[in-house]
Amino acid sequence: MSEVRYGIIGIGNMGSGHAGILTSGKIKGAVLTAVCDGFESKREWAKEHFAGKVAVFENASDMIDSGLVDAIIVATPHYDHPAEAIGALGKGVHVLIEKPAGVYAKQVREMNDAAAASGKKFGIVYNQRMNPLYQKLRELIASGEIGDVRRINWIITNWYRTQVYYDSGTWRATWGGEGGGVLINQCPHQLDLWQWTTGMMPKRMRAFCQFGKNRDIEVENDVTAYAEYENGATAVFITSTSDAPGTNRLEVSGSRGKIVIEDDRMTLYRLREDEAAFNARNKEPFASPEVWKIELPAAGPSPEHAGILQNFTDAVLHGTPLVAPGEEGIYGLTLSNAMHLSTWLDDWVDLPLDEALHEAELNKRIATSKFKRTQPAEVKI
Amino acid sequence: MSEVRYGIIGIGNMGSGHAGILTSGKIKGAVLTAVCDGFESKREWAKEHFAGKVAVFENASDMIDSGLVDAIIVATPHYDHPAEAIGALGKGVHVLIEKPAGVYAKQVREMNDAAAASGKKFGIVYNQRMNPLYQKLRELIASGEIGDVRRINWIITNWYRTQVYYDSGTWRATWGGEGGGVLINQCPHQLDLWQWTTGMMPKRMRAFCQFGKNRDIEVENDVTAYAEYENGATAVFITSTSDAPGTNRLEVSGSRGKIVIEDDRMTLYRLREDEAAFNARNKEPFASPEVWKIELPAAGPSPEHAGILQNFTDAVLHGTPLVAPGEEGIYGLTLSNAMHLSTWLDDWVDLPLDEALHEAELNKRIATSKFKRTQPAEVKI
Numbered sequence: 001m002s003e004v005r006y007g008i009i010g011i012g013n014m015g016s017g018h019a020g021i022l023t024s025g026k027i028k029g030a031v032l033t034a035v036c037d038g039f040e041s042k043r044e045w046a047k048e049h050f051a052g053k054v055a056v057f058e059n060a061s062d063m064i065d066s067g068l069v070d071a072i073i074v075a076t077p078h079y080d081h082p083a084e085a086i087g088a089l090g091k092g093v094h095v096l097i098e099k100p101a102g103v104y105a106k107q108v109r110e111m112n113d114a115a116a117a118s119g120k121k122f123g124i125v126y127n128q129r130m131n132p133l134y135q136k137l138r139e140l141i142a143s144g145e146i147g148d149v150r151r152i153n154w155i156i157t158n159w160y161r162t163q164v165y166y167d168s169g170t171w172r173a174t175w176g177g178e179g180g181g182v183l184i185n186q187c188p189h190q191l192d193l194w195q196w197t198t199g200m201m202p203k204r205m206r207a208f209c210q211f212g213k214n215r216d217i218e219v220e221n222d223v224t225a226y227a228e229y230e231n232g233a234t235a236v237f238i239t240s241t242s243d244a245p246g247t248n249r250l251e252v253s254g255s256r257g258k259i260v261i262e263d264d265r266m267t268l269y270r271l272r273e274d275e276a277a278f279n280a281r282n283k284e285p286f287a288s289p290e291v292w293k294i295e296l297p298a299a300g301p302s303p304e305h306a307g308i309l310q311n312f313t314d315a316v317l318h319g320t321p322l323v324a325p326g327e328e329g330i331y332g333l334t335l336s337n338a339m340h341l342s343t344w345l346d347d348w349v350d351l352p353l354d355e356a357l358h359e360a361e362l363n364k365r366i367a368t369s370k371f372k373r374t375q376p377a378e379v380k381i
Numbered sequence: 382m383s384e385v386r387y388g389i390i391g392i393g394n395m396g397s398g399h400a401g402i403l404t405s406g407k408i409k410g411a412v413l414t415a416v417c418d419g420f421e422s423k424r425e426w427a428k429e430h431f432a433g434k435v436a437v438f439e440n441a442s443d444m445i446d447s448g449l450v451d452a453i454i455v456a457t458p459h460y461d462h463p464a465e466a467i468g469a470l471g472k473g474v475h476v477l478i479e480k481p482a483g484v485y486a487k488q489v490r491e492m493n494d495a496a497a498a499s500g501k502k503f504g505i506v507y508n509q510r511m512n513p514l515y516q517k518l519r520e521l522i523a524s525g526e527i528g529d530v531r532r533i534n535w536i537i538t539n540w541y542r543t544q545v546y547y548d549s550g551t552w553r554a555t556w557g558g559e560g561g562g563v564l565i566n567q568c569p570h571q572l573d574l575w576q577w578t579t580g581m582m583p584k585r586m587r588a589f590c591q592f593g594k595n596r597d598i599e600v601e602n603d604v605t606a607y608a609e610y611e612n613g614a615t616a617v618f619i620t621s622t623s624d625a626p627g628t629n630r631l632e633v634s635g636s637r638g639k640i641v642i643e644d645d646r647m648t649l650y651r652l653r654e655d656e657a658a659f660n661a662r663n664k665e666p667f668a669s670p671e672v673w674k675i676e677l678p679a680a681g682p683s684p685e686h687a688g689i690l691q692n693f694t695d696a697v698l699h700g701t702p703l704v705a706p707g708e709e710g711i712y713g714l715t716l717s718n719a720m721h722l723s724t725w726l727d728d729w730v731d732l733p734l735d736e737a738l739h740e741a742e743l744n745k746r747i748a749t750s751k752f753k754r755t756q757p758a759e760v761k762i
Binding site: 150151153155157160161162163164165168206208210213214215222224226228232234236238240242243244245247249251253257258260269271275276278279280282283284285286287288289291 | 531532534536538541542543544545546549587589591594595596603605607609613615617619621623624625626628630632634638639641650652656657659660661663664665666667668669670672
């Protein structure tokens with residue numbers, strides 16, 4: 001194979017974005033050959049927009065069966081990601097899914113099993129993993145530059161969303177339509193980076209979700225979560241959609257220093273000696289280890305979505321390792337699910353997550369949600 | 382009265398500091414006439430140091446009965462602050478206590494009652510209230526510059542303390558000797574400022590104290606606390622004594638903007654229009670209110686302890702309002718007590734605090750503490 005022929009399932013906001021990148025010629029070895037969408041208006045738009053150069057189907061099954069595609073991108077509403085992926089993998093095509101991997105960990109686990117059995121490439125659009133800033137953070141931590149990770153504080157409250165935004169789709173910010181709020185829609189990248197950059201998943205969590213904070217919606221849009229790790233580390237994750245102006249500040253503190261990322265800038269504070277070693281040999285009550293404030297080489301721009309598409313294409317064509325394997329989508333989603341469950345139970349939640357309990361609790365909310373999944377889910381904007 | 386004659390109870394680290402300021406001539410209308418300390422070594426030091434110009438007593442009762450003092454400063458170990466204050470107020474002198482007000486809210490409430498009945502001036506050494514930075518924060522919030530307070534995040538982890546520090550006094554970092562760790566010893570100023578600058582006390586708290594984290598001590602030295610307020614606001618308070626280098630970053634977010642204090646610098650982000658009003662009139666899904674990043678006039682240096690001593694002296698001589706009335710010491714202590722109690726019960730704690738329950742739980746820890754209060758409590762350093 002010298003070229004990956006892509007099909008896109010769902011040609012809404014994200015799907016049309018991917019289509020734009022694929023048809024721009026930026027992605028070496030990739031070509032867009034087909035799209036499908038359940039909405040006639042979207043299909044009409046696609047026919048006109050691609051001027052007949054891309055085949056347009058009503059459903060994914062017909063699109064894949066046409067033989068026109070080697071790989072598909074799933075850009076449907078969150079709930080449908082696993083089912084679409086499982087269907088496509090079963091038909092022998094490679095699959096790249098939009099985030100989140102799904103809405104509840106149990107359905108994502110089934111998708112992961114299907115991917116493992118298929119032997120096909122399976123990726124997720126965690127485009128923030130392409131950001132050199134977070135790649136550097138991950139590399140610094142993995143190489144031991146800040147020693148053992150002891151504390152992670154992420155204040156990620158710069159997701160300002162208006163009531164008009166929430167009113168722009170009947171499915172938006174509903175249990176039935178999205179299965180969550182800021183955690184499912186806005187935060188999947190940060191929930192992924194939290195564990196991807198540090199290489200650590202919590203052993204238990206206690207979270208405080210507020211539902212419909214300053215907005216008329218049924219899901220969470222303000223969250224404070226606390227996590228504890230096997231090695232004694234702790235973490236706090238704070239997010240919101242009604243803070244203005246919000247903050248995006250990530251601090252990771254270790255036994256040998258601290259990294260702060262704020263306003264897209266990274267600052268490294270490195271101890272000349274590990275704190276534990278210093279403390280063990282020190283004789284002065286008010287002494288502290290020598291700290292170096294270090295200027296790192298500037299990180300370049302992030303290739304974002306184009307980076308993910310190139311990496312996935314290279315994986316299919318040349319076996320290049322995936323930066324964001326689809327199987328890893330379950331980690332960030334588990335953190336999100338654990339925050340919901342902890343709030344619903346008003347108690348600690350241990351990890352690995354009780355996925356069946358989470359699904360049962362989610363289903364209670366879906367049952368009384370104002371959005372029923374039988375409704376059309378097209379976005380108004 | 383043209384001059385306030387001060388006596389100091391306890392001439393250790395803090396007491397000798399106050400003595401130094403009082404004898405420097407910096408405080409208009411104040412003179413140091415006496416000190417007392419239960420330790421002979423401290424009395425010997427005082428006799429030599431003050432070269433006979435300041436009377437030296439073994440106990441507070443004799444010092445006050447001598448008629449040499451109009452006001453006393455209580456600089457004894459934390460547990461003894463309320464009893465010393467109550468004794469002095471009963472003898473008709475003005476009282477300025479070191480922080481914390483005490484170790485448990487119940488004893489502090491008794492002290493507050495005694496102060497109210499005495500008609501004497503009663504202050505607490507919350508010298509951080511003299512810092513123009515926090516005074517400005519309080520003034521900006523009180524005057525509505527950032528609207529309704531919605532979120533408070535304080536990461537105050539720059540309290541690096543070594544094992545040698547903890548080993549420097551047998552009473553240090555013990556339930557019997559101090560009644561707590563970082564919350565009682567290092568954080569009283571921040572716990573005060575948290576509520577003083579915002580004018581808000583939580584309605585309930587959920588805290589996660591870690592005891593002896595990276596250090597061989599019995600009390601908490603790593604804390605993450607979450608708070609909820611009557612108006613829907615939330616807060617996070619994070620502190621530690623083993624982070625290196627630590628952080629001191631306070632962020633207060635309101636409906637009309639945000640204030641960030643970090644590295645002793647304040648940044649004000651002000652919305653041109655209250656977020657709630659903007660959201661109500663806005664028609665664009667991804668719009669957000671206009672933000673102004675504002676440079677405020679530089680805050681001057683903080684007069685710190687000298688500022689508190691001058692203010693207290695002025696209160697006695699001229700009826701000047703106290704910046705830090707002693708009665709307000711209970712607020713910060715209540716936050717600290719609530720964090721301990723929430724951790725011990727592994728549950729929410731409602732405010733007003735169940736002070737008797739807190740005391741009972743504290744007493745359990747004191748009973749098994751390695752420090753017994755009958756031991757001498759002199760500091761080695």
